[in-house]
Amino acid sequence: MSGRLTVIGTGPGTPEQMTxxxxxxxxxxxxxxxxxxxxxxxxxxxxxxxxxxxxxxELARARLALERASxxxxxxxxxxxxxxxxxxxxxxxxxxxxxxxxxxxLDVNVLPGVTAMLAVAARAxxxxxxxxxxxxxxxNLKPWSLVEKRLAAAAGAxxxxxxxxxxxxxxxxxxxxxxxxxxxxxxxxxxxxxxxAAGRPDxxxxxxxxxxxxxxxxxxxxxxxxxxxxxxxxxxHGLPPLVYSPRFSRESA
Amino acid sequence: MSGRLTVIGTGPGTPEQMTxxxxxxxxxxxxxxxxxxxxxxxxxxxxxxxxxxxxxxELARARLALERASxxxxxxxxxxxxxxxxxxxxxxxxxxxxxxxxxxxLDVNVLPGVTAMLAVAARAxxxxxxxxxxxxxxxNLKPWSLVEKRLAAAAGAxxxxxxxxxxxxxxxxxxxxxxxxxxxxxxxxxxxxxxxAAGRPDxxxxxxxxxxxxxxxxxxxxxxxxxxxxxxxxxxHGLPPLVYSPRFSRESA
Numbered sequence: 001m002s003g004r005l006t007v008i009g010t011g012p013g014t015p016e017q018m019t020x021x022x023x024x025x026x027x028x029x030x031x032x033x034x035x036x037x038x039x040x041x042x043x044x045x046x047x048x049x050x051x052x053x054x055x056x057x058e059l060a061r062a063r064l065a066l067e068r069a070s071x072x073x074x075x076x077x078x079x080x081x082x083x084x085x086x087x088x089x090x091x092x093x094x095x096x097x098x099x100x101x102x103x104x105x106l107d108v109n110v111l112p113g114v115t116a117m118l119a120v121a122a123r124a125x126x127x128x129x130x131x132x133x134x135x136x137x138x139x140n141l142k143p144w145s146l147v148e149k150r151l152a153a154a155a156g157a158x159x160x161x162x163x164x165x166x167x168x169x170x171x172x173x174x175x176x177x178x179x180x181x182x183x184x185x186x187x188x189x190x191x192x193x194x195x196x197a198a199g200r201p202d203x204x205x206x207x208x209x210x211x212x213x214x215x216x217x218x219x220x221x222x223x224x225x226x227x228x229x230x231x232x233x234x235x236x237h238g239l240p241p242l243v244y245s246p247r248f249s250r251e252s253a
Numbered sequence: 254m255s256g257r258l259t260v261i262g263t264g265p266g267t268p269e270q271m272t273x274x275x276x277x278x279x280x281x282x283x284x285x286x287x288x289x290x291x292x293x294x295x296x297x298x299x300x301x302x303x304x305x306x307x308x309x310x311e312l313a314r315a316r317l318a319l320e321r322a323s324x325x326x327x328x329x330x331x332x333x334x335x336x337x338x339x340x341x342x343x344x345x346x347x348x349x350x351x352x353x354x355x356x357x358x359l360d361v362n363v364l365p366g367v368t369a370m371l372a373v374a375a376r377a378x379x380x381x382x383x384x385x386x387x388x389x390x391x392x393n394l395k396p397w398s399l400v401e402k403r404l405a406a407a408a409g410a411x412x413x414x415x416x417x418x419x420x421x422x423x424x425x426x427x428x429x430x431x432x433x434x435x436x437x438x439x440x441x442x443x444x445x446x447x448x449x450a451a452g453r454p455d456x457x458x459x460x461x462x463x464x465x466x467x468x469x470x471x472x473x474x475x476x477x478x479x480x481x482x483x484x485x486x487x488x489x490h491g492l493p494p495l496v497y498s499p500r501f502s503r504e505s506a
Contacts, residue, residue, distance in 0.1 A: 011272070012365075019367065021269035058500070082367075084374045086500070090382025093497035097487045104489040110375040112265075112452075114272065114335075114365045121337045122363040129343025130395075131403055133386030133412060142383075142502035150384055150410045157406035158399070159386060234350045236357040244346035247311070247339070249395035 003069040005106060006076050007092055009083040009113025010041045013200040017114050025111055026076055033065040034078030034088070042078065056140075058088060062095035066103050082115035086136045086164045116223040117162035120195025123205045125234070125242035127193060127225050130249065132160035137167070137174050144174070151178055155185040160231060160245050163224040167215060175215040175224070182226060186210055191233055191243050193225040194218055207233070207243055256322040258359060259329050260345055262336040262366025263294045266453040270367050278364055279329055286318040287331030287341070295331065309393075311341060315348035319356050335368035339389045339417045369476040370415035373448025376458045378487070378495035380446060380478050383502065385413035390420070390427050397427070404431055408438040413484060413498050416477040420468060428468040428477070435479060439463055444486055444496050446478040447471055460486070460496055 006025045011017035018041075026032075026042050036052035044050060053061045062077070069075045079087035089110045096103045121128045133154045139147055154161050166175045182190075188211035196204040196219065206217060210226070218224055230249060234242040259278045264270035271294075279285075279295050289305035297303060306314045315330070322328045332340035342363045349356045374381045386407045392400055407414050419428045435443075441464035449457040449472065459470060463479070471477055483502060487495040 014274070016274035016277070017272050017365065019264070019270050019272060021267070024269070082371050082375075084371060084379045084381050086382075089375070089379035090497050090500050093378045093382070093485075093487060093495045094499055096495060097485065097497075104487065105492070108495075110379065112270065112367045112371040112375040114367060115371065118335050118337060118365040118368065122335075122342070122365040125346045125363065126337045126342035128337050128387075129339075129346070131386065131388045133384065133407070134381075135384045141500050146411070146502060150412065153406045153410035154386070154412075157403045159403065159407075232346075232350065234346060234357065238358070242346045242349060242361075244343050244350075246347055247343050247394050249399060 003072040003106065004074055005065055005069040005092065005108045007079070007083045007089045007110045008076060009079045009081050009087065009111070010038055011114040012081060012116055012119035012198050013041060017119065017199055019111070019113060022111050022113060028074065029076035030074045031068055032076050032078055033061050038078045038080045058091035059095060062088065062091040063099065066092070066095055066099060066106065069106050070102060082113040083110055084112065085115040085134065116164065116198065117225060119198035120193060120205065120223045120225060123195065123198050123203070124193050124207060126244040127227055127231060128160055128162070129245040129247055130160065130228070130230070131158070132162060134162045134164060136164045137178060138165040138171060139174065148181060151181055152185065155182055158228045158230070160228050161226040163226070166218045166222055166224045168220050175218055179210065179213050179215065182210060187229055190229060191227040191231050193243060194222055195225065196222045205240070207241060256325040256359065257327055258318055258322040258345065258361045260332070260336045260342050260363045261329060262332045262334050262340065262364070263291055264367040265334060265369055265372035265451050266294060270372065270452055272364070272366060275364050275366060281327065282329035283327045284321055285329045285331055286314050291331045291333045311344035312348060315341065315344040316352065319345070319348055319352060319359065322359050323355060335366040336363055337365065338368040338387065369417065369451065370478060372451035373446060373458065373476045373478060376448065376451050376456070377446050377460060379497040380480055380484060381413055382498040382500055383413065383481070383483070384411070385415065387415045387417060389417045390431060391418040391424060392427065401434060404434055405438065408435055411481045411483070413481050414479040416479070419471045419475055419477045421473050428471055432463065432466050432468065435463055440482055443482060444480040444484050446496060447475055448478065449475045458493070460494060
């Protein structure tokens with residue numbers, strides 16, 4: 001048997017948002033690596049082996065998975081959302097670059113998925129309707145000064161901004177600092193969407209103006225989307241407002 | 254019968270990358286609106302009515318779909334990729350905002366999908382592995398000066414950049430101008446990925462250094478991804494290189 005490694009994303013959580021391609025890859029794998037809660041989203045058979053690991057051990061997890069594939073196993077690496085967005089595909093590439101030469105001969109495939117910002121945006125309307133960016137607010141892997149530089153550049157140039165990893169017990173102040181920074185650049189009325197667990201039973205989507213954005217509304221499962229000065233709110237009677245960023249811009253640079 | 258409008262994305266093209274949720278929405282709809290080639294991706298039944306329209310008529314198409322939903326039809330609006338990324342969800346929101354008050358009472362849902370940059374990134378490795386942005390290079394809907402401002406801001410702040418709508422017969426020079434602008438900001442060695450028809454039989458994924466990026470490699474079906482100065486290439490014997498942007502950054506702002 002020839003080994004292989006397939007890196008898949010489960011989508012935001014509901015099986016209805018996981019692609020048939022990723023589901024087929026999971027069905028044909030022998031061994032699974034990933035953060036426990038993401039592995040829990042799959043319905044594994046008794047003959048499929050599960051290697052759950054903690055959220056922070058990406059590189060070690062990638063190496064173990066590559067070792068097993070190298071030994072002939074059909075391995076599935078499981079991310080939430082899309083595996084290429086702040087997830088395991090980059091860690092697997094990094095492990096291959098640093099690892100033994102034979103890992104460069106392995107059959108490695110990455111399969112795309114629905115990433116959190118797309119799921120949150122869909123529930124709110126179309127806030128990512130014009131140019132946008134995705135920034136991880138975690139300063140575990142990059143200096144905070146670089147995060148601030150990117151936040152300021154994106155807000156100043158009129159991008160809609162999706163924040164991943166907005167807050168955690170170990171990183172309690174960064175989101176509040178980001179809102180302060182935005183308040184110096186963007187109008188107070190810019191819509192901020194706190195999108196938690198989009199598409200899942202415990203989903204919570206809240207939209208508030210930037211001036212009322214409270215970091216305490218976010219947790220580790222939240223994707224926060226900050227509108228641009230052009231992002232609009234369409235009020236609806238008895239329904240949540242639609243939030244959208246027009247395709248058309250009259251703004252000049 | 255109570256009307257409704259569901260805005261779906263087919264994903265990049267192969268049915269294996271269209272979510273079960275979007276497939277179920279298509280199966281339960283009566284009428285379909287969208288650009289012809291996207292409607293062609295669905296296997297419609299004889300009882301399902303197809304309203305194909307040209308690529309440039311988004312707002313008129315959205316209004317027609319809302320009229321049909323308002324008249325009681327179960328309507329499906331079809332985008333390629335994800336409907337919220339340079340696609341129909343924003344046009345539908347815009348039409349609701351500008352339309353009659355009863356459109357604000359309609360049952361309108363947007364279902365997320367796999368957008369082109371995620372599909373292209375997956376085939377290349379993990380080029381979107383750190384902070385990234387998506388920019389439409391079309392100046393049909395915004396001034397070119399604003400496009401340039403965003404390109405420069407994103408490249409200067411170290412974002413990986415995904416370009417949608419990079420080139421067309423009516424917009425032949427914009428991609429070349431973007432490459433010139435990047436050449437003044439980014440190292441000549443930065444990887445540029447031309448990702449065409451990712452996941453489809455006619456897929457073509459090419460990676461070249463910025464100094465050799467030729468706009469003629471792109472067409473309307475191409476998503477172009479420009480790496481950051483930290484994006485890396487992992488050469489492999491007999492396989493295409495892996496392109497990835499490390500999760501870890503040593504760069505300071």
